[in-house]
Amino acid sequence: MLGTFGTYFREKREPTPAERQAVEILSHTAALAIERTRAEEALRESDRKLQTLVGNLPGMVYRCPVAAPWPLTCCSDGVHGLTGIAASGFMSGRITWLDLILPQDLEDVERAVGAALEERRPFEMVYRVRHADGRARWVMDRGRGVYDTAGVAVAIEGFVGDLTRQREAEEALRETDRRKDEFIATLSHELRNPLAPLRTALHLLRQRAAGNGSDRLFETMDRQVAHLVRLVDDLLEVSRISRGTLDLRRDRVSVPAIVRGAIEAAEGLIQASSHALHVTLPGEPVWVDGDPVRLTQILTNLLNNAAIYTEPGGRIEVRADCRDGVVELAVRDNGAGIDPERIGELFEMFVRGERNGRPQGGLGVGLALARRLAEMHGGTVVATSQGPGTGSEFVVRLPAIEAPAQVDTTARTTDAAAPRLRVLVADDNSDAAEMTALLLSSLGCEVRTVHDARSAIAEAERLRPDLLLLDIGLPDANGYEMCRRIRSADWGAAMAIVAVTGWGQERDRRESADAGFDLHLVKPVEPEALTQLVRGASGRRLRCDHPIAPGRRLSA
DSSP states (O other): OHHHHHHHHHHTOOOOHHHHHHHHHHHHHHHHHHHHHHHHHHHHHHHHHHHHHHHHSSEEEEEEESSTTOOOSEEOTTHHHHHSSOHHHHHTTSSOGGGTBOHHHHHHHHHHHHHHHHTTOOEEEEEEEEOTTSOEEEEEEEEEEEEOTTSOEEEEEEEEEEOHHHHHHHHHHHHHHHHHHHHHHHHHHHHHHHHHHHHHHHHHHHHHTTTSSOHHHHHHHHHHHHHHHHHHHHHHHHHHHHHTOOOOOOEEEEHHHHHHHHHHHHHHHHHHTTOEEEEEOOSSOOEEEEOHHHHHHHHHHHHHHHHHTSOTTOEEEEEEEEETTEEEEEEEESSSOOOGGGGGGGGSTTOOOEETTEEOSSOSOHHHHHHHHHHHTTOEEEEEOSSTTSOEEEEEEEEEEOOOSOOOOOOOOOOSOOOOOEEEEEOSOHHHHHHHHHHHHHTTOEEEEEOSHHHHHHHHHHHOOSEEEEOTTOTTSOHHHHHHHHHHSGGGTTOEEEEEESOOSHHHHHHHHHHTOSEEEESSOOHHHHHHHHHHHHHSOOOOSSOOOTTOOOOO
16 A cells, blocks of 8 residues: 555546545544544633533532432532541442431421322422531432433432532521511510500590680690600511411491591601691592501501601692592692602612601611501502602502491490409509509499409408409419419409500410400500490400400400
8 A cells, every 4th residue: 555655646637436445444544543632631621611500609519329229329528528438438329318307397308209209200308417527417419310221210319519608608597587577566565564554644634624724735745645655556466467367357448537647647757847738538438458457557657658748737638539449548748859869679678768868766676667558458659759759659559448337326435434343453663553444443443453463362252343454474373374363263253354564466366365364465555445445344245256456445
């Protein structure tokens, strides 16, 4: 062959077909060899990159047989970070993956993997494994089965990632949230206790000083106490909603009744700023399905917001109407207005608006609370404004319902003389107990006060009162246990027992009902509520089927 090529080059003749074919074969073979060399090098480089990637993953890539105890036939070095054990320890068979799964999680893990293999689908699960240092670590396991040509599962392969830090962070957040709720509940309780005697004392003073020209002073004091109560209530409501423990007590509610209730609640703040209030109600009855207290609270918060962010002597308009099955409750003012770019953030928690360039008072929860309550009723709250200084309008939209077939318009008699009842007041706050006793005495009741649990039980057994007002947080005993003890006695089975306390969360109300309390009242209790409570205790046994919400007036 070389001789032939030599002749070709010396003689400079055309190569024969055989010679040409030989050259092409040699060239193709050389090209294939070069291509293979390059492919092998690319594969080695790819393997190096894959190994580097797998080695740097914050977890383990693994492969193991289907049968327990799942000895790892292949695993990445990331297993050391997860378990504190080198990959060689698993590959040697001295330890299996099953050995590390915590016993309390093992059954669920085996069940989940078995179901996934049987259904020929991937699996994803979270469980705990034991680290070499003795601590448990949370892991996320994502894997799938490997099947032979007959469709039989022969192996499991997947990836296990470390979730410990994420779980610890989530637990820290839950603990922070729990402490926040605990703090809010404790703060509400501690604030309600001094407010209770203040409100009762103010009511008594106002009665005694009637007609001496001090009405304006009492109105101011009453308005400010009511404002404090409202702030405390808002804090507690936000906590309940954030935990999903706020229950709605739904009923058919008249829209004009919502408007009237809200105006009554916000009237003090509106009058204090000398605002002109204009109200437009629908010409025919309009009804919604919802909690009357919460619906009134929504509109009250909007009215309070309008009063705060409008200069004294301003104008506030309230409009209620119904269009296409949707009720609209609108509150418009000619106050500070809102920057259109900030409208969206107004409904966020603890965000306060500005008037004259300065943030206003309050906690910044009123609008957020209004929106959340509206959403719980299947409605919305939206705000509009042309900008600073142009006023603003807030509109609540709720689904309308048909009017009830009959509406009871019979007025209840509320001016009947209170019966002479024997009432025992048990409260470690002596000021609160004394003010409550004075109010009850003015209603014609025979009242005794005690300030500790031992005296309360002894006096209840001796006096056999018609009504026991019992503070849950007495220093020497739990009020719930006291109620159970009284209920278990023959002389206490039929006694009307009412919890009067600063603790007002849903779990507190449930515990009251379980312990045998007839009602759960949250401090400060409205004087009117105590008056109706006394009248109700004389006519029938009180019930705790519907624990009274903060601010809701009792009915006889």
